[in-house]
Amino acid sequence: MGGAIEMMVEFRKRNAFPFLGFGAGLRRPHYNHILDHHPRMDWFEVISENFMVAGGRPLQVLEKVREHYPIVLHGVSLSIGSTDPLNRGYLSRLASLARRFEPAWISDHLCWTGVGGRNLHDLMPLPYTEEALRHVAKRIRTVQEILERPILIENVSSYMEFTDSTLSEWEFLAAVAQEADCGILLDINNIFVNAFNHRFDPVTYIDMIPIERVVQFHMAGHSEHGAFLLDTHDHPVREEVWSLYDYALRRFGPVSTLVEWDDNIPGFATLAATAEEARRRAQAADGAKDSTRDRASQRTPDVSL
Amino acid sequence: MARKTPHAIVHLKELQTFLYKRVTAPSRTTRARRGKNYSACSEVENVIRSEAGPGALERIEIYSAAYFQRLLECLKEDFPATMAVAGEIEFGKLVREYLVEHPPTEPSIDWAGRRFARFLAGQSRIFQPPFLADLAGLEWAISEIFVAPDCAALNAAELRNIAPESWPALLLRMVPASVILECEWRIAGVRRAIENSGQWSDPAREPATVIIWRRAGQVYFRELEAAENEALKVMSNGATFDRLCEILAERLGDENPVEAINCIFAGWIADGLLARTPAVDAVADGAQSKNRRARKERS
Numbered sequence: 001m002g003g004a005i006e007m008m009v010e011f012r013k014r015n016a017f018p019f020l021g022f023g024a025g026l027r028r029p030h031y032n033h034i035l036d037h038h039p040r041m042d043w044f045e046v047i048s049e050n051f052m053v054a055g056g057r058p059l060q061v062l063e064k065v066r067e068h069y070p071i072v073l074h075g076v077s078l079s080i081g082s083t084d085p086l087n088r089g090y091l092s093r094l095a096s097l098a099r100r101f102e103p104a105w106i107s108d109h110l111c112w113t114g115v116g117g118r119n120l121h122d123l124m125p126l127p128y129t130e131e132a133l134r135h136v137a138k139r140i141r142t143v144q145e146i147l148e149r150p151i152l153i154e155n156v157s158s159y160m161e162f163t164d165s166t167l168s169e170w171e172f173l174a175a176v177a178q179e180a181d182c183g184i185l186l187d188i189n190n191i192f193v194n195a196f197n198h199r200f201d202p203v204t205y206i207d208m209i210p211i212e213r214v215v216q217f218h219m220a221g222h223s224e225h226g227a228f229l230l231d232t233h234d235h236p237v238r239e240e241v242w243s244l245y246d247y248a249l250r251r252f253g254p255v256s257t258l259v260e261w262d263d264n265i266p267g268f269a270t271l272a273a274t275a276e277e278a279r280r281r282a283q284a285a286d287g288a289k290d291s292t293r294d295r296a297s298q299r300t301p302d303v304s305l
Numbered sequence: 306m307a308r309k310t311p312h313a314i315v316h317l318k319e320l321q322t323f324l325y326k327r328v329t330a331p332s333r334t335t336r337a338r339r340g341k342n343y344s345a346c347s348e349v350e351n352v353i354r355s356e357a358g359p360g361a362l363e364r365i366e367i368y369s370a371a372y373f374q375r376l377l378e379c380l381k382e383d384f385p386a387t388m389a390v391a392g393e394i395e396f397g398k399l400v401r402e403y404l405v406e407h408p409p410t411e412p413s414i415d416w417a418g419r420r421f422a423r424f425l426a427g428q429s430r431i432f433q434p435p436f437l438a439d440l441a442g443l444e445w446a447i448s449e450i451f452v453a454p455d456c457a458a459l460n461a462a463e464l465r466n467i468a469p470e471s472w473p474a475l476l477l478r479m480v481p482a483s484v485i486l487e488c489e490w491r492i493a494g495v496r497r498a499i500e501n502s503g504q505w506s507d508p509a510r511e512p513a514t515v516i517i518w519r520r521a522g523q524v525y526f527r528e529l530e531a532a533e534n535e536a537l538k539v540m541s542n543g544a545t546f547d548r549l550c551e552i553l554a555e556r557l558g559d560e561n562p563v564e565a566i567n568c569i570f571a572g573w574i575a576d577g578l579l580a581r582t583p584a585v586d587a588v589a590d591g592a593q594s595k596n597r598r599a600r601k602e603r604s
Contacts, residue, residue, distance in 0.1 A: 049412060049413040052412075055481075056522060079412075081317075112321055115318070115322055118410055120368075120409075121372070129317075159367045160353045162353060225367075227358050228359065
């Protein structure tokens with residue numbers, strides 16, 4: 001484990017991934033509150049596509065937010081797993097946005113969103129095969145070359161698995177990150193949702209993810225839908241997901257954590273309280289570790305809770 | 306782990322094309338689930354695992370339902386007045402048909418509705434109000450202008466800096482976040498009424514021109530009078546200020562149109578419709594340095 005933490009420190013240093021603390025997704029209902037009051041929030045994650053526009057209020061808002069907070073660009077349409085050619089126009093607009101707003105990092109999902117020039121606007125799962133692994137890793141490398149920076153790739157929630165899969169989801173995610181030499185955005189809620197939907201142990205999933213690759217966590221709420229859990233981002237984080245987060249903190253150490261809320265969006269205070277809860281749990285996990293061994297010398301210099 | 310079948314889809318592209326068709330054509334999988342199309346059913350089961358828990362069709366239908374629901378929500382947001390006029394149920398049916406004919410192709414979902422007005426123009430349903438396409442066209446223009454390129458607008462002080470002798474040849478331009486729409490129906494009032502109170506009445510079938518523009522992040526629209534419409538059009542085509550005044554004078558038909566022309570220009574300035582261009586800046590800067598030189602010489 002000690003060696004893995006050293007590798008994590010090395011990976012983060014090499015790729016200039018700072019520890020950002022505890023943040024929230026920037027959403028329209030909170031724009032005015034954030035601009036008027038500059039509330040306490042360590043950082044914001046923004047949906048890249050919402051700001052890949054020519055002008056107008058979205059970009060003005062983002063400029064003002066950026067003056068006060070670190071930001072991260074999180075995309076939903078890179079479609080890294082699609083068999084369509086990479087969309088160079090999209091990547092060029094993403095690169096411009098990154099140059100203008102200097103995000104701490106750029107992330108997107110390990111999925112495909114369209115094929116044949118058409119877009120489903122959904123995060124479609126991939127079969128966990130050698131073919132898909134090689135295909136995705138190669139495309140991530142190309143994207144990283146175009147953007148001139150490493151990206152993070154996020155595990156998605158899913159409601160189907162494929163008969164052709166020869167790897168588990170966690171083996172696939174770990175192998176893609178390794179082969180593409182990219183970071184991982186680990187969505188703890190998605191692991192929980194998929195564990196329920198596909199009947200696997202979420203702890204095994206977390207145990208099999210390479211520590212050194214994990215740069216960010218996502219936390220969100222889900223909803224029950226008959227025999228499925230749906231990743232709806234419209235509820236508070238469930239206690240079982242917090243427990244899994246505690247477990248992940250014990251394995252990965254301090255990781256920048258982001259609260260996502262996309263439907264039934266509550267007031268900003270609820271989001272801030274959820275980010276604070278993540279901070280409290282991270283401090284507790286860190287304290288528990290410090291009482292048994294001194295990790296201070298191993299920690300990334302810019303990490304602070 | 307893998308459960309191979311004789312018909313399993315091996316290649317990623319084939320799998321994605323198959324899933325795309327299934328997700329965007331929900332009626333086919335529904336029929337299959339009901340046992341009316343066994344071949345479609347077995348195709349899906351060859352691809353999607355269902356040893357534990359819900360069946361393959363049920364799993365794919367989660368994606369189908371989400372696809373239509375997500376896009377419907379997006380179009381409801383972009384076309385609130387169109388939905389109010391069509392009614393929520395009819396609007397939902399129109400959107401489903403629209404998505405079959407014009408599936409999204411852009412990375413951003415915000416562009417999903419870009420052909421909706423044109424699609425409505427090609428429909429002739431008994432219960433569809435005939436002005437619906439015009440109304441959708443206005444609402445789409447509002448969405449486009451909301452994120453159109455930024456450009457500083459000319460203000461009165463900057464115009465005052467322009468020397469009188471520079472005015473006749475002056476080239477003015479509208480801000481890029483503006484567009485003029487030609488409509489068959491007077492739908493601007495319908496959109497405004499729904500925005501303000503939710504109540505509306507059928508518009509008159511009369512040709513109308515609507516200008517949509519953005520000022521300080523906010524999108525505005527209003528109908529244009531014929532003279533103002535023509536002046537804005539010739540201005541966009543590169544006419545000089547002199548030529549603009551001639552057209553306005555002709556169209557207004559007054560013996561002394563100066564006051565009316567001034568009023569129209571004052572309106573454009575107040576609305577933030579005129580762009581601050583390098584050409585105007587050059588003329589204004591020239592006039593300012595000339596004034597500075599004159600002041601220096603006097604002192």
